[in-house]
Amino acid sequence: MGYRVAxxxxxxxxxxxxxxxxxxxxxxxxxIAALASGRSTGREVSYGDKRVLKVQNLETFDFTGWDLGLFSPGASVSAVxxxxxxxxxxxxxxxxxQFRMEPDVPLVVPEVNADALKKARRRIIANPNCSTIQLVVALKPLHDLFTIRRVVVSTYQAVAGAGKEGMDELFNQAKASFVGDPVKPEQFTKQIAFNCIPHIDRFMDDGSTKEEWKxxxxxxxxxxxxVKxxxxxxxxxxxxxxxxAVSVEFEEPVDLERARAALREAPGVVLHDQREDGGYVTPLECVGEDASYVSRLRIDPTVENGLAFWCVSDNLRKGAALNAVQIAEAMIALDLLPRRAA
Structure with a gap:
């Protein structure tokens, strides 16, 4: 018998x-039930190749008798x-x-800390930020080997992280640039087409953005x-x-071949590191894939016990949807997800 999933x-x-x-x-x-806001009620979404679900109104939906809720509606909606x-x-x-930093809510990446699921007290499990997920999957085997002291990371984040509206804005601005139409930023603070914006989420008092704090x-x-x-x-x-682009400083001396071996064996990681033209993975190539891809692995001689690498991942899959489903699978494996309908 399976589960009732919303x-x-x-x-x-x-x-x-x-x-x-x-x-x-x-x-x-x-x-299975597909839920969204009242303005989406009655719309249709696909579940597999042959099944279409009618969207139901979240506001009036009764969760009694449902085993699992996979939530991705925005923090303020989840809060309610x-x-x-x-x-x-x-x-x-x-x-x-909404719940990630609450002490009684586990924050879980199954390849890294599935055991944290055993500490859930509120029937709520938090899925981490997309950029955090792919990073900790790659850091975990290295931390186990050499013990991380400090990480410095620069992210290059796709517009899908801002939702469909962000993707539409990039498309529309790129099109407008080619035909000479005016470009007006709406979802982002500046033009995103053919540009980079060092600003994701709101600014905090120390000058960091909330994305960096997360x-x-x-x-x-x-x-x-x-870990710093x-x-x-x-x-x-x-x-x-x-x-x-990640630079890591460890407590212990780093052996490059041991690091390679650990990454090759690590769950959720694919090491593709060839020191030749094209011997690395780009974001375009990771779309639709499940892993965190690690390339450009090399010793960083500017710090004691330093190692640097490049990491890419599909932020909609492993950075969000896949990790949530993997959490549910881990709960089943640990016998932590009872079938209430049964």
Whole structure:
């Protein structure tokens, strides 16, 4: 017998990807509901190749008797409806930032800290930020080997991280640039077409952006509270696929071949590191793939025990939808997701 699953935010880019991945991975579903705001009620979304779901109104949906809620509607919406679903007995895996740093809510990347699921107390599990997920998957095997002291990361983040509206803005601005029409920023603070914007989310008092703060605090919560991390997060004119240039300082001397071997064996990582033209993975090539791809692995001689690498991943899949489904799969494997309908 399978589970009764509700996908919240089903009309958005991540919600549609969740529905796609549930079907691809043959997640044990007996009943599935697509939920969104009232203005989307009645629209249709695909679940697999042959099944179409009518979108239901989240505001009036009764979660009683539903086993699993995969939420991706925006933080303010999750703040209201995730606790409501949990109170009805539905286990919530939330993609938004709403619950990530709450101490009684596990923040989980299954390849890194699946055991944290055993500490859930509120029937709410948090899915980390997209840029954090791909980073900690790559850092975990290296941390196990050499113990990370400090990470400096620069991200090159696709517009899909800002949702469908961000993708539409890049498309429209690029088209306008070619035909000589005026370009007006709406979703982003400056023109994104043929440009880079060193600003994601709001500015904080210390000059960092909230996206940069998220990477630091989430990495410590998931991987190790003693890890120091400094991030610069940049929005780039790429539709899908986040990239990161990472420099790591370790407590212990780094052996490059041991690092390569650990990355090759690590779950969720693909090492593609050939020191030749094209011997690396770009964001365009990772679209539709599940892994965090690591390339350009090399010793950093400017710091003691330093190592640098390039990491790319599909931010809609591993950075959001896939990780949420993998959390649910890990809960099943750990016997933490009961079938209430049974």
């Amino acid at each position: 996908v919240v935010g089903a009309t958005g880019a991540v919600g549609r990807e969740i529905l796609k991945i549930l079907h691809e991975r043959e997640f044990p579903v007996d009943d 409806h995730a606790p409501r679903a949990a109170a009805a007995g539905c286990t919530v895996i939330d993609n938004t930032s 990477m630091a605090v989430e990495t410590r919560k998931i991987l190790d509270p003693d 991390l400094f991030a610069t997060c940049v929005r780039v004119p790429v539709f899908v696929g986040h990239s990161e």
